[in-house]
Amino acid sequence: MCSVWRILGRGALRDIVLVCLAVGVIGLSYGAIAVASGFPLWVPVLLGVLVVAASSEFLFIGIVAAGGSPIAALFAGLLINARHLPFGLAVPEVIGSGWRRYIGTHLMNDETVVFALAQQDLPRKRAAYWLCGLGILVCWPVGACLGGMAGALLDDTDALGLDAMFPAVILALILPALRDRKTRSAALAGSALALATTPLLPVGLPVLLALLGAAFAIERTREKEGTR
Amino acid sequence: MNSTPLNNTPLLVATMLALAAGTYAFRLAGPLLRSKVTFSPAVEKLMERVAVVLLTALVVTTALFEAREWAGFARPAGVLVGGVLAWRKAPFLVVVLGAATGAAVLRLLGVP
Numbered sequence: 304m305c306s307v308w309r310i311l312g313r314g315a316l317r318d319i320v321l322v323c324l325a326v327g328v329i330g331l332s333y334g335a336i337a338v339a340s341g342f343p344l345w346v347p348v349l350l351g352v353l354v355v356a357a358s359s360e361f362l363f364i365g366i367v368a369a370g371g372s373p374i375a376a377l378f379a380g381l382l383i384n385a386r387h388l389p390f391g392l393a394v395p396e397v398i399g400s401g402w403r404r405y406i407g408t409h410l411m412n413d414e415t416v417v418f419a420l421a422q423q424d425l426p427r428k429r430a431a432y433w434l435c436g437l438g439i440l441v442c443w444p445v446g447a448c449l450g451g452m453a454g455a456l457l458d459d460t461d462a463l464g465l466d467a468m469f470p471a472v473i474l475a476l477i478l479p480a481l482r483d484r485k486t487r488s489a490a491l492a493g494s495a496l497a498l499a500t501t502p503l504l505p506v507g508l509p510v511l512l513a514l515l516g517a518a519f520a521i522e523r524t525r526e527k528e529g530t531r
Numbered sequence: 532m533n534s535t536p537l538n539n540t541p542l543l544v545a546t547m548l549a550l551a552a553g554t555y556a557f558r559l560a561g562p563l564l565r566s567k568v569t570f571s572p573a574v575e576k577l578m579e580r581v582a583v584v585l586l587t588a589l590v591v592t593t594a595l596f597e598a599r600e601w602a603g604f605a606r607p608a609g610v611l612v613g614g615v616l617a618w619r620k621a622p623f624l625v626v627v628l629g630a631a632t633g634a635a636v637l638r639l640l641g642v643p
Contacts, residue, residue: 318623346547350550350551353551354551359554362598373546377546377549387554388560389582393561395565404559420582461634461638462638464605464634467610471613474594475626480583481583490587490588493585502599513585
């Protein structure tokens with residue numbers, strides 16, 4: 304663990320702790336909402352430990368609480384989590400091999416992937432991914448548990464602006480990667496496609512459609528290289 | 532009273548476990564595939580780009596929408612505050628708190 308401290312340095316360490324705490328606070332509202340919707344406390348906590356993907360858990364809880372079938376909630380949750388497949392293609396060396404792969408895989412989420420991508424070299428990428436992942440694995444279900452016990456007192460974290468934190472965290476961490484022109488044009492095309500389809504398609508699908516934006520950019524670069 | 536999904540515990544637990552297993556399978560598929568097949572450096576670079584594209588789309592959609600509904604003005608404005616702060620190379624803590632404060636202040640002023 305000491306080497307993780309040394310590799311990352313104080314700045315990155317503080318950022319990761321901050322994100323884990325923010326995840327814990329969102330966990331408070333998640334637990335509170337789940338219990339206020341009629342679920343026993345163990346439901347959000349168990350999902351928090353086993354799934355560790357906030358948006359799919361909110362969606363699952365929301366659909367079932369609204370009277371929807373748990374099967375529909377399952378498919379909606381899986382759809383929103385399908386983006387982890389391309390994430391895994393992007394950061395396999397960060398996770399490691401052997402037994403580490405099977406544990407590290409469970410730590411894959413938006414925050415850990417974006418922290419890993421934001422670091423310069425492999426040791427730092429690894430340290431950031433694992434530290435952030437383990438932190439979230441603890442903070443998310445603990446937050447859900449505390450929120451569930453505190454009950455409906457905490458269900459309006461929007462008043463504190465916490466809903467703006469998650470997109471801002473990811474945005475801050477991808478900004479350096481967006482300086483690359485090709486990445487930026489692919490990201491813009493993908494985002495435009497996702498935004499245009501969000502009101503029309505099931506939750507989770509528009510973000511996957513953003514992949515088509517990336518595909519567009521590849522074709523163009525390949526043609527360019529071919530004419531050289 | 533009918534048995535609602537909320538008190539049909541076996542079905543609820545089965546779907547929760549299936550969600551966990553399916554999510555783990557999605558997460559494992561990438562690293563497994565990459566350990567079996569070797570890709571050219573260009574393709575590896577492309578996969579990193581794809582992850583950034585997905586994350587950007589996630590930022591934009593979660594900033595502007597709550598599920599499929601328009602999220603109001605306060606949230607995207609808060610995210611924009613955070614984005615500008617990050618762009619001006621403000622410390623991460625300032626970025627995150629700036630986004631939350633921006634949205635919270637707007638809501639306090641009655642902006643949805």
